[in-house]
Amino acid sequence: MRTDYLFTSESVSEGHPDKVSDQISDAIVDLFLSKDPEARVACETLTTTDRVVLAGEVRGKGMIDTEGNWEPGAFEEIANVVRNVVKDIGYEQTGFHWKNLKFENHLHPQSADIAQGVDSAGNKDEGAGDQGIMFGYASDETDDLMPATLDYSHKILHKMAADRHSGAAPFLEPDAKSQVTLRYRNGKPVAATAIVVSTQHAVDYCEPWQKDGKSGGDTAKYAELREYVKGAIASVIPAELLSDETVYHINPTGKFEIGGPDGDAGLTGRKIIVDTYGGAAPHGGGAFSGKDPTKVDRSAAYVTRYIAKNIVAAGLARMCTIQVSYAIGVSEPLSLYVDTSGTGTVPDEKIEAAIWAVAKARLGGLTPRGIRLGLGLNKPIYRRSAAYGHFGRTTEGDYFPWERTDLVDDLKAAIN
Template sequence: MKKDFMFTSESVTAGHPDKLCDQISDAILDRCLQQNPKSRAIVESAVSAAILFLAARFDADLSIDFTTIAREVIDSVGYHRTSFSGKNCSILSSLDEMSPENNFDESQLSDAEIEQITARDQATVFGFACDQTPVLMPIPIWLAHQLARRLHEVQLQNILPYLSPDGKTLVGVEYQNREPKRIHSITILASQNDPAAASLKQLRDDIRQTVVEPVFAEQTIQPDRDTRIYINPEGLLSPGGPEVHAGLTGRKNAIDTYGEYAKHSGAALSGKDPTRIDRVGAYAARYAAKNVVAANLARECEVQLSYSLGLSRPVSIQVETFATGKISEEEIARRLEQHFEFRLAGIIKQLQLRSRPSLSEDGFFRKLAAYGHVGRSDLDLPWEMTDRVDCLQD
């Protein structure tokens, strides 16, 4: 295991085509669950140039205006061009109804009945936590998300009105003895609607002043004189977005999770209702790993859950602490199995995943579709709670 190394993680803005597709898929899912919390839906989106394609399977008793939701999302992330906007984007759809007869209401199930609800997919999911940041996330992806969010804010708030919604950020961090020591590099790619709206020098100066400096103003690790800062190193990017590169739901799994600092499932998170174990299992694994680190049982913890069709419980619960554990990994796994709910219906019930979209008009799952499904300090996520610390310590 390496102790001294440099690691980079990237993030993208909410206007990146892949994240646009994730938000559209999850916004439709939110609407389905708002209409019927027990409904099921699988939604995938693809966008290119001025065309959006929607593929969805959903319960037959739902009545959802898919295209209107998609257009609202496109407008909300800031696409108002004559070539691409919520108003003029062509939308093609392939919609397939499925029977709602296999649905269940987990809130009414006894423990014995929860045991009878089996995984509907075969999946291996991962959760990770470490003590590098207050939210127990790896610092490269944490900083990359802060930069991406700020880059999109300065565009939406017209602080830099010439920017377009599409952008990317990358942060490199040097580690010594597996602890972050300095910022090695910062890279930001910002696109603009009109290449003549701002020169490359103006763009670089503006991004430094409005994005980089505010984000790092309160960080514990600051860029130093040797930190390499690259802003559009290959020149101006125009116009960005779907007209330049296509987008697809579920193509940014590393950005959705741990920035590749830790393992993540190959399955997409967005666009899937809570009965999909490859989505909710990843949340349960993060919940477990975060509580292990918060309980001071390890400084780093990766939890692996493997599910098989026809079984309610994971067939394997594995823990890796990267030589930072205070007790054995086998003992941590035993405590997790004792104190955490890893059954499909149990996860949904405990985290109240099907009722959450109805608690807010703007939904729940769509908010996860940009800037990470885990490690969010801006959202009240049940899998980010550290309320099981006492159980694990005992």
Template sequence: MSRQSYEFTSESVSEGHPDKVADRISDEIVDLYFREAIKEGMDPWSIRVAAETLCTTNKVVIAGETRGPASITPDRIEQLARDAIRDIGYEQDGFHWKHCDIDVLLHPQSVEIAQGVDNGTGLHAEEGAGDQGIMFGYASSDVPVALMPAPVYYSHRILERLAFARKHEGQDWLGPDSKSQVTVRYQDGRPVEATAIVLSTQHLDASLTSAEIRARVQPYIEEVLPTGWITDRTIWHVNPTGKFVIGGPDGDAGLTGRKIIVDTYGGMAPHGGGAFSGKDPTKVDRSAAYATRYLAKNLVAAGVAPWVEIQVSYAIGVAKPTSIYVNVDDNNPIKGDKIETIVREVMDLTPHGIRKHLDLNKPIYAPTSAYGHFGREPGPNGEFSWEQTDLIDEIKARL
């Protein structure tokens, strides 16, 4: 952003949004393949998953390509999907974890794709990218604890807080499906207030009015947002259509990978052509997006710039990126070409290098399926490894 004073809006959707139900099931499948491979002594580097999910009224269809343990049967995939739907909270007539019909249509990965990815095969005889494409990473000093753009960060945190209240604090009148949207006013380049808040939340008590729902959810929103951001000028729209009882896949069909801007930076930075969920890390759509976020976050954390945007590109079957581009503010003392040199030195951006550096061959993906892939806390089992800021010293040494 070159302007210093403006308003910017981002949205989020909850784990019960139909698209996020699909993302969750797809990512649970990725985790299952890694978990079972490790348990059975199979090399996790050989796992391949590209799982797509469609969900609608009491129906789930899972399709795609896999390679992994023979012990993973369609029945196991079906049970995994039911468990995910139950954990999200769907026990409604139109979408129930126990009663919905589930079709599993997974089949082996194409040998022609595999030869470009497997080490020692294919035209280039190296572990190449699982597809061509462009990927972007971004970090911003808006929210110091997360180095994320403020509008999308707080949109996520609102829904995460409501989900916690629904599951753990007795607010079971809330349904699993919800959407948030936060408009933030920037002054002199810094976020200073929320000028508009939009929340649509499924409610299982059909008698509640929009005003009553706002009164119930506003304390949670105020808890999440920085002190002073909500003022008497803040515009509120809570369940602006009125009733929202029919939700989730019963209200609207869901598909894997349809919330890619929600998954990344809320529109504050570009997004590449591919979604993340349901893909193993040979797919650079996912792993290179994680790597560029990791690099951008470390660069901002090291004080290189208040915001950094990185683009990389790949050719299918080829290991090295076809390009690396770094964008910073025109007035930043350290220019993009200098930062590009640093990026090339501190991380191997081949698919193999990314998977190794970030330790991605693990069952760590289901938690990414809701509330953003970025701006999260690294977990004890390797979850969100790309959110670590362990390159700061290496970066500073090269400045």
């Protein structure tokens, strides 16, 4: 391992067009699960200027009948969910307004071929919803056992969004991005070298400009915005990491008034590194949002985070990466791999053996059914996960059951 290096992660706010799409898709998952815990949902969302489009495959009591037809009122209920998500985020702008946007629903019943492979029947257990590889990760860099660069990037934007919603920062608009670069020595962050925040803002809170005889921006308002953002950063990043040498790039283009889906189209699943570990760990490639928990892209990524976090919390390693793999329609994982990057207190193969034992005892195994029932994933808990990261959310209770550290004693016992 290198002993002295720079590392960077980024985050995007709830108003970023891709995150608007993720939140809509997960709100649809929550809607179906609220009516039927065994619902099947694969929902993709496109957002663009004054338009939201849904597509994908679904199945669930209370929404679709046994003949594959929509229940009365189901389309209207979906449309209301979509508009309420956009309203909650705060979009009431020319170009993207919750009340005025055009909505298209192209969801349709789930393929019978997929259902046959995934559903349990007779002696056949519930199978994985697709083939693929999934990763989980934890590190002792922060109290949340997350990479510090990503943890701080998320929390800066979360703080700004809270201030926007409360009215404490009325000049902020929903779309924003952050990026944090830290210097690491011996695996620990020692200094913040560069911080980037670009936030959509109210009219005139930009760098003064003049073009074709027209001018805009207000020097005092621009300074107010910059000082506010610096204060938000300072409220999140530990003071010992900030110094006179920290470089700040706050709205470096000078102006950011047009944002959200009006400024750039959004799609579900385009922010998978923001959703996971900020580049500090591998990613299997599958997105989470819009998928019910039978899809191992989601549930297996959650359970591997759960186990990796407990391994680090147990003191068995300072960092831990776990990989699992599945075949569509097959219940048992094909492989399990652990890498503690030389920080483990016991050999990685012993940790692998302990995982198999603990997962079987506590979850009923690493099958799709074992994961979702063991972690209680068949609940409408997903919209909240779709902005500011799926991991490291330790203060939000039942919405993030994979963040518990209740396997520590079991793992220690299995190792010994």
